[in-house]
Amino acid sequence: MQTDKPFVYQIPPKFEDMIQVGMRVSVPFGNGNRLIQGFVIGLKAGNDFSGKIKEIKSLIDVEPVLTEESIALAKWLAHETYSFLISCLQVMLPSAMRAKYYKQLVLVDDAVDPAVKEYFSSSKKQILNEDKIDPALLKQLMAARTSGKISLEYLMKDSLVEKKVQVILNNLTAKSYKIEKDKLRANALNLNRLLDYLIKLGDSAIEQTMLEQKLGITSAVIKNAESKNWLKRKAIVKRRAAYKQSDFVRTTPKELTSAQKDVIVKINNSMDENKEKIFLLEGVTGSGKTEVYLQAMAKALKKGKTALMLVPEIALTPQMVKNVVGRFGSNVALLHSGLSEGERLDEWRRIQNGRAKVVVGARSAIFAPLKKIGIIVIDEEHEASYKQEKMPRYHAIEVAKWRARYHNCSLVLGSATPSLESRARAQKGVYEWLHLSERINKMPLPEVELIDMRKATKKIDDNVDFSTELRSEIALRLKRKEQIILMLNRRGYSSFMMCRDCGEVLLCPNCDISLTLHLDSRSMKCHYCGHEEKIPQKCPNCGSNKIRYYGTGTQKVEQELQNLFPKARVLRMDVDTTRRKGMHAKILKQFGEKKADILLGTQMIAKGLDYPDVTLVGVLNADTALGLADFRASERTFQLLTQVSGRAGRADKEGKVIIQTFNPEHYALQLAKKQDYERFFVREMNVRHQNGYPPYFYTVQITASAKEEGLAAKKIYQIYAEIKSSLSTKSIILGPTPKAIMRINNQFYYQLIIKYKKELNLDAALNTILQKSQKDERQGILISIDKEPLNFI
Ligand SMILES: Nc1ncnc2c1ncn2[C@@H]1O[C@H](COP(=O)(O)OP(=O)(O)OP(=O)(O)O)[C@@H](O)[C@H]1O
Ligand SMILES: [Zn+2]
């Protein structure tokens, strides 16, 4: 259970001069006095607590892991995102530093069933693994516990482990080695070789595994030598490297174009003023935003400060790493999910102790413990992955703003397709708007052609995913030995219905939002107002019976490609082919080395890739995102199509883009075809204004979930009543409704969304809900509060 308040503990005399705010300690907690991990968030003399005060048991850290800044940030975050403070403190640290708890069973009385005895055969203490244990045995164990024959203990394992390796050191003088060698039989080859090596080793040391490899000997030989006192073994801490320095060629700053210069001058000036300032760098695809980031970051370093750069997880490609590590060398720390826990911990430590001055990472890297930050860069700022979907539900941009204020530094938000919220703020002058409107070397943006699949499918077999136009363009590039990127849009896979003849997507009569298919209830539902109707047999628009779930798979397309172009070398990139660690990078590397002609993938190939030989981009299905019942559907579609189109024709060869769609008239597609972000912005702002959506309104989403549908529904209506009474009449509540995927893991989800402009009482009302949610949790009802949710359904 969450206990979201600080507790008072006594500092035992032995820790008196050592304990500091920001350290982790282990303390007894609750009636059982089991040990748990806690954070020291304040020190005070005397106390105003009337009960008996427990003592701190031990210190987990010898120096604080939380800084003054991170504690202040956590407090703000808890308030800002309606989260528990403890979750916010934990999010500041790498996962390896979060305590993990184990249950341990201890046999106290031998008179137990044979099965139980067997369980304890290797040791009287066993770590209980509830997932792996046979349920029948578990039942017996629990019975034995009730009768007092077994006791249950909670253990905290601090996984703050450093990686240790064994190194070999000399133990004898050169002279003694000579004597040993003379004693040795000549056919003791391994020992002879080892002795020769040790004589040469002198004062240095070598890792044991390396020595074994080098001499082709086993650890038994080393053991033997150790017993003869020839050598010493010692465990030393080894840094787990996130990247190999030697893999990167150092690069020097590029001569900037005049457009880039105009932009960087503004950023540099603001850095010289040491004032908090937010820039929106809107630059078309291939306009050289990365070089601007790098030179601005270099400026921060020159001023003796540090630099923090965020990129979406999926864009943390070998190319991006090459760019940054190439420029800043060993100053760079990388933080992303491709690293092991240990690697991330070691990178975090390098940042904390000031050895890494540049941090590049995905969302959670925004909490990197850099001191004296001079600049924060957020690339692809429109990306939804910057928002965390579990508590604390923070948006990295909001955290970045807080840190920019704390450090009085610059924040640069960059994108070819900024989020509407960001672009609107630039409009109002909240952010300074910087614009790169042309590609490097004045290369044109690629020509985009929309293919109307309502007509195309009639010409060819209904089941084929390639129009004749796309096929002939692919054939042409294959002949010219140029490269092709094909994207299959999988978002919203099979979740909505569309007519194959007229392109009609079923809409809600009350909202301008498409209905979502619910297979469990066999109906179409609106997730905004609750409207529900039967799944139609015929298209309500044209009467055709060719209406279907929309969706296709990468594997099916790959097969088709092989049939159409048997000689083409295809790389497929989707969740299946990238599940294994490092595969994502590997596939991109192969493509970059021209070991394939076609890169076929899902959304994950849309951004950041910069390959000069790619001259054709094909989008197989542009529509799935449009069909989603979310008011951001048009924005996401426009962003995705513009981003993926931007992969074509980035160097000296002209690019071409083919987009297959059932909705060629839709403004998101028409404007993506022109790659005209500015016009899209104006148009979409109009739509948002008319329908009362962000950025014209703020939003909060409240979700209630439970194993029993009734409980979740009852709770959300109760919250609805409470919230309603505290809101002014100007605000709107959408719902309550079940969520689009109402049941996940047998948990039922209900939600409501509050739209408001100004609500003085809302904050207090939401905090009350949060505090009460601890009680709800005991009854199996989970409540979540999400400020500015990016997912409405
Ligand atoms: N001043 C420059 N002189 C020469 N080449 C440059 C310069 N600036 C950038 N480039 C090159 O131009 C290409 C495009 O730049 P970059 O990848 O930074 O674009 P981008 O704006 O980030 O695009 P996207 O939004 O599509 O990722 C890169 O290959 C980069 O090396
Ligand atoms: Zn129709």
Ligand SMILES: [Zn+2]
């Ligand atoms: Zn509706």
